[in-house]
Amino acid sequence: MRPYRCTNCRGSLSSEETSWRCDDCGGQVSLYKERFPVFYSLASLATQDASLKENLYDGMLGRFYSFLMPFLSLPVRPFARSVGQWLLYVIVMLLLATGYTSGIQVIAGGSPGVPGTLFILAAIILTVLAIRNPMFGWLLVLAVPLKLNHLLSNFRPENTFIDVHQRTIEKLAAIDHKLKVLDVSTGTCNSLLRHGWLSLNAEYFGIDLSETMLEQGSSNCADAGASVSLALADACDLPFEDAYFDIVLNYGAINGYSDVRGALSEMYRVLKPGGTIVLYDEQLYQGANLLENLYFRKVLSPHDVISECPVDSIPEGATYELHQVYPYYFLCIIKKTIVSNNEILVNDLGD
Numbered sequence: 001m002r003p004y005r006c007t008n009c010r011g012s013l014s015s016e017e018t019s020w021r022c023d024d025c026g027g028q029v030s031l032y033k034e035r036f037p038v039f040y041s042l043a044s045l046a047t048q049d050a051s052l053k054e055n056l057y058d059g060m061l062g063r064f065y066s067f068l069m070p071f072l073s074l075p076v077r078p079f080a081r082s083v084g085q086w087l088l089y090v091i092v093m094l095l096l097a098t099g100y101t102s103g104i105q106v107i108a109g110g111s112p113g114v115p116g117t118l119f120i121l122a123a124i125i126l127t128v129l130a131i132r133n134p135m136f137g138w139l140l141v142l143a144v145p146l147k148l149n150h151l152l153s154n155f156r157p158e159n160t161f162i163d164v165h166q167r168t169i170e171k172l173a174a175i176d177h178k179l180k181v182l183d184v185s186t187g188t189c190n191s192l193l194r195h196g197w198l199s200l201n202a203e204y205f206g207i208d209l210s211e212t213m214l215e216q217g218s219s220n221c222a223d224a225g226a227s228v229s230l231a232l233a234d235a236c237d238l239p240f241e242d243a244y245f246d247i248v249l250n251y252g253a254i255n256g257y258s259d260v261r262g263a264l265s266e267m268y269r270v271l272k273p274g275g276t277i278v279l280y281d282e283q284l285y286q287g288a289n290l291l292e293n294l295y296f297r298k299v300l301s302p303h304d305v306i307s308e309c310p311v312d313s314i315p316e317g318a319t320y321e322l323h324q325v326y327p328y329y330f331l332c333i334i335k336k337t338i339v340s341n342n343e344i345l346v347n348d349l350g351d
């Protein structure tokens with residue numbers, strides 16, 4: 001049976017020719033390009049969510065996500081894994097420098113010639129792009145000083161991103177039934193396909209608001225030979241029944257939602273008792289300097305509603321462990337409590 005539920009009444013859905021229909025309230029679920037069920041309407045989205053979708057993830061960042069996302073983390077990624085991005089950075093800076101120099105020559109009465117005119121044009125286009133997308137403008141300014149700062153930084157995580165993942169996945173792999181995994185805001189499915197989640201004996205689901213991102217996710221899953229059911233849905237109104245999933249993942253998205261508490265309570269609702277939520281998003285480490293603060297606010301998190309792990313929004317009764325795994329990112333593992341006869345059976349992460 002289909003796991004999806006009507007977002008109006010949680011009724012089950014039956015197939016019609018080009019859409020699905022709720023058996024209880026009669027509500028229709030359309031199919032985007034006959035592939036992804038669509039569980040929200042633009043009109044029903046909060047302004048922040050609609051703006052993120054339209055301006056960021058359906059825009060330039062979304063279309064070139066796999067290249068531009070690592071580009072934004074240029075100063076903090078290992079050099080060997082960002083050679084292409086550094087190359088782009090150098091080309092952009094050279095174009096800007098040559099364009100501005102030619103522009104100054106023109107102002108001083110010189111003639112730029114054809115190459116000079118082209119450089120001026122390129123510099124104008126890049127400047128307009130940087131002004132329209134200020135995080136890229138700030139990145140151009142901050143990349144080199146921040147790279148040097150990063151090389152000298154003495155930030156060392158108590159628990160690394162890889163260690164926390166390994167521990168979590170090992171525990172989940174020991175469960176003897178077939179698991180159900182939901183990746184909320186799966187985007188390009190990048191995080192679902194990495195970090196070891198596919199090693200589990202599990203059925204996989206992913207939802208996202210952006211068609212641009214989900215189309216890339218679908219093709220990335222096909223390339224990886226991974227079977228993932230994808231749908232267009234709002235994290236704040238998940239189209240699933242209660243207590244359906246063993247694991248709910250959320251990478252790089254929670255801090256940007258208009259209603260962080262509502263989204264977390266939705267993830268908790270669809271989670272089985274004893275199930276696990278994994279959150280990963282921006283959070284600046286304690287003791288960061290001015291440059292790191294500037295990079296964090298202007299480049300990594302300008303679109304966020306909150307800028308740290310939303311521990312205050314974790315549903316009551318849940319237990320969690322929070323790790324500052326990178327200078328700019330946290331990883332939080334949340335466990336849903338099992339209560340039986342008013343007795344808590346799982347109350348910590350060491351069960």
Ligand SMILES: C[S@@+](CC[C@H](N)C(=O)[O-])C[C@H]1O[C@@H](n2cnc3c(N)ncnc32)[C@H](O)[C@@H]1O
Pocket residue numbers: 049052053057184185186187188189190191207208209210213233234235236250251252253256257258
């Ligand atoms: C930074 S991307 C992260 C994608 C993916 N999880 C990853 O780690 O690569 C954030 C994603 O959140 C999605 N998103 C933003 N607001 C959302 C919402 N309210 N409901 C569902 N998805 C949302 C965006 O469309 C985008 O794909």
